[in-house]
Every structure is written in structure tokens, then in C-alpha cells.
Amino acid sequence: MTTEILWWIFAVAIVAVSAGVVFARTVIHSAIFLILSLAGVGAMYLFLTIEFIALVQFLIYGGAVTVLILLALMLTRMGVAGRPEPTTGVQAPFGALVAAGLMATLIGVAVATAWPGDPGGNAVAVSIKTIGEQMFQHYGAPFMITAALLLVAFIGAIVIARQEDDD
Amino acid sequence: MDEAQGYVLVTALALPLLAAGVLLFVPGTQKMTARYFSAVIGAILLGLSVYVFLAYQASGDPLQMQLRWPWIENVGFLAENGISLHLGVDGISALLTLLTGVVAFAGTLIAWKLEYRAKDFFILFWILIAGVYGTFFSLDLFFFFFFYELAVVPLYLLIGIWGSTRKEYGAMKLTLMLVGGSVGIWIGIFAVVHQAGAGSFDLPTLWAAGQDGTITPDMQKIIFPFFVVGCGVLAGLWPLHTWSPDGHMSAPTSVSMVHAGVLMKLGAFGIIRLGIQLLPDGAEFWMPALLVLGTIGALYGAIAALTQRDFKLISGYSSVSHMGYVLIGLATLHEVGVSGAALQMFSHGVMTALVFLLIGALYDQAHTRDLSDFGGVAKVMPLWVIAYVMAGLANVGLPGLSGFTAEFHIFVGAFRTYPVFGGLAILAAAIAAAYMLRMFGVVFFGPLNPRWKELKDLSPLETVSAALLILSMLAMGLWWSPFTDRLANTVTSLPGVIS
Amino acid sequence: MVPMENYLILSGILFSLGVYGVLARRNAVLVLMSVELMLNAVSLNFVAFSAYLDPDKATGIIFAVFVIAVAAAEVGLALAIVIRLFRNRSTANVDEAATMRW
């Protein structure tokens, strides 16, 4: 019971901060809301009793990604204040419409579908051992390829973002 | 024996491709090497073609020299013999093989004087020729289409790079129209293979399916227009002919020769292979429409040619007219008429190749093709004029030359089935006399325009080439039976063809 | 006793918010953040499925790990592009980068 109340509190909070991300007028606020949102999702993983993923979420998103985003924000600050610019594009209303439609669809599907297994019961704890075995035995090759991908992506990022001599 | 002869077909098919491959490694500066090499290849191909034609037996199974190399089978929807390189000739394709050999060799000799990127020209030229041979030999629907396209695609480059007057326009229009037609064929091919349900692209299998009703008559009526419009574009079917005057006007000489001489026949050949043989019920249903279009084309081309001022436009329209005859002959579905159509394909092939050769020989020196610029050319270019007169008379249907042999059969067939259209077709032949003689009068005869005093007569290579073509015209015009005998068995075995 | 549908609905709401952000906002960094929201929603979905329906194989969890890894790579690259864009055009607005057209 306590868990449920806690869950609901977290759920509402996550929705609220996520809405903050997309609706906030300043980008910095959005970024802060994003950190909170990511942390909230990490909490959700804890509710699902999968601590490994929660940990990963906190480390990578809460740490690395948000730092990156904040850095990017600092590097792309629109210098001149007082230049009143709309934060949303012209197609914002349509975007809202589409997003609302999508939400309705997703929720509808989630509710209406008869899921196999035991969706009504408690989440089953997945041991980190199982995850480890699966990842390194069954998904060994994709794992390594992902590693390579990350390497390539970061090299690429460096190349793209590097200050060139002539500009 | 049959199998061994099949290897002749493989050779004729592989040789031009091989030649193109070898030429890739010849340095572009070695023009003479490319020329001699191509001439030798052309001569060998001519020999092989003559062999195929002569070795074809007038009696017995119409399909001869068969050879089958399976490629993909028992995979997916494909059953046994799904797609195989199945080669063979019947009477019609044997005749057209001979035509290809003659025209290709003549074209090679004419391309001799090409200076600009000669090697590249020959590479594309041989690919085109390989496509033509492949189409005539293929007894597999997949390869039939493959080679058909292989023959069409190099045209764009050949005209676009080596052409003259408005070459980009002509090349683009021609290619787009032909490729547009191919789309129709492609759709038809899938419809037919699906309907036949044999999981095979093998043409004899599909023919059997078309004839025993596995492909239902209703379905045949639906599919048939796809094939006929697709092939009809290449055959100059009215009103899809307009690439012909422009394409011919811009194409370089030897390409015009091969194009008008051989490629246009691929279209008509496709109508036989895919239309009459594959969809007999559809053919029976649609042939009157084709007849009307053919007759319109025959008259229309002839009438339009009356007032043209450009040599090549006259020949372009006259090609429309003559291919109209071919369609009339096919549309009769009468054994004599269809034979006539096949004969006309050969006749028009050599005749029009000769005409384009001669136009090229003149244009190279005079740099104009306007009729009214000329006059009295017979004084300075007697050989040229004699050759042109021969071609023109064949065009007009003068007995003793191939045109009469062909047109006579078409008329006979047409009169047996649709007399009124037969009469109109003969009328078109009379108009042909008018436009040919008009051109003769204006260009060849009359007082010599002093501007052309310096014109040179045909070069030895051109003379050899022209002589070869004239010989072919005379052979068919004077001695009919070697040609008709080979056609008779094939034509009578076509489904739906009456006697 | 939180039923699985709750997670799915939550994930759906997050995803839709992310979509709105991508479609509506002009700032490129913000668009990226919205994408992160969407990715998170998807990961949450996977993990929920895995925990409720398939705990033995943990396929969804593994997938979530991959999603996070790829997201990290994506953020790195995308931000590099944003910085590049800003440097070249002095703007980080996505609707002003419109050279990719006829």
C-alpha cells in the first residue's frame, strides 16, 4: 500500500516535470526539469525492482547526458537578451494535436490489450545475475558492436564539433 | 546436334559482350585497334548469323537449336526451370538473327570513321548488339526482358554523346518512352507468370499455359494491352511513334542503322512472342484495334513524309509507315500476313539501315540534311545515288527488291481478313512512291548546285557496307523461298493464326 | 501492487510529451531533450514488460541497456551537430536550418 501511494506520487511528479521540460520557457529550466524527469524514471525502475537499470539510468542519464546537455546549452547561448523570440514553432498547435492523439492511442492500446502472462500481479525481481548472463552470453556480439558504435560516435562528435583552423 | 547448335547461339550472344569487355582494356588512344577488333567481331557475328539462318531447318519442330542452362529454380515461388538461360530460335527469330548480323556488321564498318571516343562507342555498341541477339534467342521470359532492356539502355548514351541535332532531347525522349513502355511489359510479365501458376519464366511453359486456358481469356484480354503498348512503343506504334523522327534525327549514323534496322523490330518481335504466342485469346480480341492503329500509322507516316524537308525526318516517318505494315501483317493473324510481317521486319531493317548509312555519308560532308539545299548530286556521287535509289525503290515496294516480297504477303493476308484495310495499306505504298520520288527529284537530279561540287562519293568501307545491305534486299526480293520456307512452319504453328 | 498498465500509461504520457516537444519547440537542444524523454518512455516500457511478462530472459532489460547506450551516442553526436550549427549560423533554432531542400 505504501508502495502504491509512493508510486502514484512519483508518477504524478514525473509527468509534471516532463511537462515542465517541454513547456518551460527557458532552456535551462527545461534542462533541470529533464534531470528530474530522468531521475524519476530511474525511480520507476526501482519500483520495478530492477536496480541494475536504475543504476545505469542514474549514472548515464543523470550524470553524463545531463552534463553534456548543460555544456551544449552554455555553448549555444543566444547572447543578446531581450530579443523576444517565440520558444515554439508555428506548427506547435498541430504538434499538440498530434501528441494528444498519440497519447490517446497509446493509453487506449495499453488498457485495451489483453496482455499475456500476469500483468496484474507484482513485478518479479530480475536478478542481476540473469541480466549479466544474458548480456554476455546471449547478446555478446551486439554488446561489443554497441561498444564500437559508441567509440565511433564519440570520435565523430569530436570531428564535427572541433574548432577548425579556418573558422 | 540441336544442343551443339545451341552453343552457336551462346557464342553469338557472348561474343559481343566479350568484345565490350575486352575493349574496356584497350587504351582510348588506340582507335585503330578498337576498329579492327570490332570489325573482326562484326564479321564473326555475321558469319554466325548466316549460319543460324541457313542451319535452321524449314521442316520439323519450329523451335530449334535449344539450349537450357538453369539459373534459379526451386526457390521461393519458382519451381523447376524457374529462371533459366533458355536459348533457341524459330523461323522468325532466325530471320531476324540474320538481319542483326548484317546490320551490325554494316554498322561496325560505318562507325569506322568515328573519331570522338571511338572505343567507348564500340563498347556501348556491342552491349546493344548483345541485347538484340539475346532478345531474339531467349525462350525465357526473364531473360527476354533482361536483354530487351539491355538493348534499349545503351541507346541513351549512344545518342546523347555521339548524336547531332537536339541530341539530348532526342535521346531523352526516346529513352523515356521506351522505358515507359518497358514498365507495361514488366507488369504484364508478372501478371502472366502469376496467372500461369507454373512458377516458371520458361516461355514454352507459359505459351502452353496461355493456349490451354490456364491464363483465362478474360485475364489475357487485360494483360495483352500492357505487352502491346510496351512493345509497340519500340515498334513505332501510332501514336507512340514520335520518338522515331526525333530519335533518328539526332542519332549518329551507325546507331540509326542499328536502331531503325534492328531495334524497332524487337518491338514487333515482342508482340509476336508476348502477344500472339503467349496470349492467343487476348490477341484475337485486340488485333482489330492493332490493325486500325497499324493502318493509321502506315498512312500517317507516308502522308507526313510527303512534305518533310529533312532526310532523316523522311526516313523517320517512312519507318513509322513501314512498321505500320508490320503491325497490319501481325494483326491479320493470317499465315501469309504474319509471314509478311516477319519479312517486312527484315526488309525494312536492311532498307532503312542502308538509307541511314547513305544519309550519314552525305551529312558528314555537307553538314546539312535539308532537301532543298541539294540538287544534281548524282553528278558527283553516282554510287551514292544508285544505292539510295535502290533503297528508295525497296521502300516503294518495287518487285525484285525485298520490300515487295514483304508487302505483297502483308497485302494478301490483309485482303483475306480485312480487305478494306488491305486496300488502304496498298494506298500507303503508292504515297510512298510519291515521297520517295519527290526526294529523288529534288536531291539527286536536276542541275548540280555548285556548292556541292566537292562532295565525295562513298568510301570503300561505306561501299562494302552498302553492297552487303543491297545484296540482302536483292536476295529477298528475287528468291523468296529460302525466307518463306523458314517462316512457314513457325507461322502456321502460332496459336490463333488462320490459313 | 501496481499493475503493468500503469507503467504503460505513464510511458505513453511521457512519450507523447516528448513528441510534442520535438514537434513544437524551436531550440535544437530542447528538441534533443524531448527525444531523450521519448527514449526514456520506451526504455520504461521495455523494462516493465520484461519485469511483468518475461522475467526469466530479461530481454527487455537488455534492450533498455542498449537503448541507453545508443541514446548516449546519439546525444553526443547530436550535440556536436548543434554546436556546429550554432557556430555556423549563430542560431540553435531548428526551423532556421532549412538548406536541406530544393
Next chain:
Amino acid sequence: MAEHAWILAAVPGIAFIVMAAFGRNLPRQGDWLAVLCATAIFALFFAVLANFLNLGGDSWPIQNSIEWTAIGDFELNMGIAVDPITMVMLAVITTVALMVNIFSVGYMKGEPRYWWYFAVLQLFVASMLMLVLADNLLLLYVAWELVGLSSFLLIGHYWERRSAVEAAKKAFITTRVGDVGLLIGIILFWEATGTFNILEITEHVKNGAIGDTRLFVTMMFILLGAMGKSAQLPFHVWLPDAMEGPTPVSALIHAATMVVAGVYLVARMLPVFELAGDALTVVMVVGLLTALFSGVVAFAQTDIKKVLAYSTVSQLGFMFVALGAGYASAGMFHLFTHAFFKALLFLGAGAVIIGTHHHQEMGQLGGLWRKMPITAATFLIGSLALAGLFPLAGFWSKDEILHAVEGQGTWAFFLLSIAAIMTAFYTARLFIRTFLGKPRDEEVASHTSEVSPVMTLPLVFLAFMSIVAGFFIFHDFGSALGFPGGFSEFVFLHYPSAFHVDWGLVGLSTVLFVVGTFGGAWLYWNGRLDRSTVLAEWQPKVYEMVQRKFYFDDLYQFLIDRVVLGFSYLVSWFDRFAVNDTGVDGSATMTGYTGFVLKHLQTGKVPNYAMAIAVGVVALTLISLAVGS
């Protein structure tokens, strides 16, 4: 020998190939080869004739054929059939060909393309012989076209002259229009009877293989071909223009042989014509109209060759009238005699042209009698034969025709008599204006001299034939030469009939001759023109109409320029603008325009694309849900 009569055609055929290939390099450019060839076929003809007569009437026609081609049920044989009609034609062709070949050696001396001229002459002879020997309509058509081609080449021999080129073109195209009809007729026959063989067709038709209307239509098509070749109204326009060719060619092709091919064809098909309802009446009407029309036009011509040309057209009309009356023998007999005296007249005209150094306008001639006695004498014989003086060749044959027409009602007889008067009239005018009186142009006269023996010899021979050819009509004359009897006992349609002199008709013919001749002489005697210009002054419009040949050429020119070419321009325009620019280029433009419109969807803005993706996702999800449930 008779069954190998094809050799007759083969010899000049081979000669043509040899001369066309090597003629230029042969000594004397190969004219000796041509004469040799002509002599050979002349001699061979007699061999054939002797054999033919030996074999006797029961074995006629002598046939010999081989299978040519076959497709399924469609079989085609090629071969020869020799019967009396063929023999008459062979006689005419070989004789005139020999004379013309000899004459040409003199006439064409020093002309350009001497060797080519002789080569084509051999081609013509070969095809003409093939035409008359053919046992089937297809081979006949082949030869028919080939003689047309040779005629085209020979008319256009002086192709540096624009007028010659035009004339050649006109001849070819005009006859070609008729040939279209002929080919249609031939195929219609095949369609009904399944054969091209003339004898078999006749048999089939007799057995009722073709319905009445259909047979009539078929025969009209055949007749169209005959009218084209034989220059009958309204296809006559090409023949006078064909005089642009060298004069010996006019003698051989446009007087004696090729132009009578139409007559030959009708005679050959006469059994079928008889069965075809009113077809023979049509033949007769065409012949009558032509005979009268060209007789009138010949009055106003001033070029001697043109007069002869219209005279030829007129005489061909006579032959058609005879055939229309159903008398093959009369028509063929006139063909036979006409060949000799008309060839003589043309060659005589050729001699005049050479003798006066290329003058052929009557206005510049006159008084040639003294300068060119042999030519004048032979020309006189020819003229009298043409006009129908008793007992020259023309008299007997014209007499036969009048005799034939007698049974056809008075109107035909009356009109034909008028035509006969006109013949005598313009012949008298021609001879008087050319040879009698004083020279009108001293300059021309001073250069005039008699031509060489190589040219006069043929004239003399033909003059001799013009005198005696008519006697073939007599039973005794024919029998003496080994024939079954007179001409009409040799050449006949249903049964032989011996000729009997009908003195009443002879008297009438003579009257016609006298009226015509003296009419002409009264008007033109002694070079005076005052009487003859009366008509021109009295009714200038009528005179102009006659002189302009009743505006036929103008009418055709108008039709060709305005109607045919106009239609052609229309079609070309339609092809350019409607089919090409609108249909083909138009569809390309449409594609381009559609692309131009649709490219605006491509904004380049990422949010728009993202929007499209999102909308697509939602839509697809909803669709798949809807379909799934």
C-alpha cells in the same frame, strides 16, 4: 523451244546486268552488246514462233512453271504461258526493240551515260518480255512494275534537266496509282480463287467462283491498272510529258510496247471481262473518250513528239474500244500494226531531231523534204498508215475496229469515225508542217542534213512493216507464212473467224481518211496558218482550252499542291504539335510541373518532417488497429 520462251527474257536480263556492271569499260561503251542482244532475241523469237506453230493449236497455250514459294495453304507458282496473244506481243517487242537498239546507236551518239542508256534499254526489254510471257498475274505485276521502273529511268535519262526529272516522276507516280488498283485486283482474284494463274482464274470465274458485283469491282481494279499503263483518260497526263526521254525510248516504250501493256492485260483477261457485267462497256467508254479527247488535243500541239504522244493515246483508245466491243483480235491487230507505224513515226521524229540538231517545234521546221528525203519518205508512209490509207497497215486494223464496233450501236461507231477523221487530220497537219512547205527558220534549215544509215535503216525496215503488217489479216497471207490463217484466225477469243473484205466499210474508211487528210491539208498546205488560226481567233477560250489539254494537268497540279500536300502539311503539323508537343512533350511537362508543385512540400525544416513522421505513425497505428479488430 516454246516452253523455254523465258530465255527470251533471260538474255536481255543478263545483258542488263553485264552492261550495268561493266558497260562503261567495254569498247564503245557496249552498244554492240545491246544490238547483239536485240538481234539474238529477234532470232530466238523466230525459233520460238516456229516451234509454237509446229506444236499446233491443240497444245496452246504452252505452259511451264515451277513452285516459287509456299506458306501453309498459300502456294505460288511462277512460270510462262505462250499463246497467240503472247506471240503477237513477242513479235512486236523483239522487232521494235531491235530497230530501236540499232537506231539508238546513231541517235544517242555522244550523249551522256551512253552505256547506262543501253543497259536500261535491255532491262526494259527483259521486263517487257517477262510481262507478256507470265502465266500468272503476280509475275505480270512484277514485270509491270519493272517496265515502269525502266520507263522512269529512261524518261529521266537527261536528269540534269529539271523538266525530265519532273516528267519521270509524273510517269512513275501516275502509273503507280493505276498499279495500286491492279495489285488490289490481283489480290482480290487470289482471294476468290486461291490462285494467281491467269488460265486457272478464268476457269474459276467461268465456274462462278466470284459473285457478280464482286467480279465487276475486281475487274474495275484490274482496268485501273491497264488504264494507268496505257495512258487512258484520266491517267493520260504522264505520256505526253514522257516525251522528255530520248526519242528512241519514246518509240519503244511509249508507243510500241509498254503503253500497250494495258491493252495486252485487258485482252488477256477478256474472257473474265466478258463475264463481269458491264465491265466491257466501261472499257469501251474509256477508250472512246480517250480516243476523242486526245485526238482533239493533238490539234493544238506544236511539238512533233507531243503530237505523236497524243496520237498514241488516241490510238490506245481505239484498241480499248475494240476490246470493249469484245474483239480481242481487232484490238491486238491494231496493237500489232500500230507498233510498227508509230515506232516508225517516233524514230522518224528522232531522225528529224538529230538532223536539225535538236529542234522539234513545228514552228521552226518545215520543208525538210528536200534535206532529209529518206526520213521524209518513211515518215510519210508511217503517217499514211496511221491516217489509214488503203492498203497500208493502219487501214486494215482500223477497219477491223470499226467492224467490231459496228455491232455495238451507232453512237460508238459514229464517235469512233470522228476519232478516225481526227487521226487523219492531225497526221496530215504534222507531216505538212514538218516536211512540206518552206523552211520557217533558215538558221535551222541551214544546219539540217540527212541522218546516218544506222538510223535510216530501221526507218526503212519499219516503213516496210507498216506497209505489209496489215496483210496478216488475210487468210492466204497468214497460211503462206505457216500460221493457221489470217490474224483473226490466229488470235481469237472464242472461235476463229476468217477475214472478209467488207467493201462498204472499206469505202467508209477511205472517206474518213480523205476527209481528215484533206481537211488537214486544206488548213496547213504550203505552210500557211491563216486558215488554221481562225479557230483560235474565233473562240480564243476554246482554243486555249484545247491547247492546255482541257486543264487536266492544271487540275492535277492543283489537287496535288493544294489537297494532297496540304493534307500532308496538316498531318505533319498534327504530328508535331498535337502528338509530339502536346501528347509526348506535354506529358513530360506535366510531370515536371507536378514535381514543381510537390517540391514545396520539401521545406527543409526538420520539425515539418518530424511532424509528418508523427502523423504517419498515428495514422498507421489507427489503421492497423481498425483493420486488426
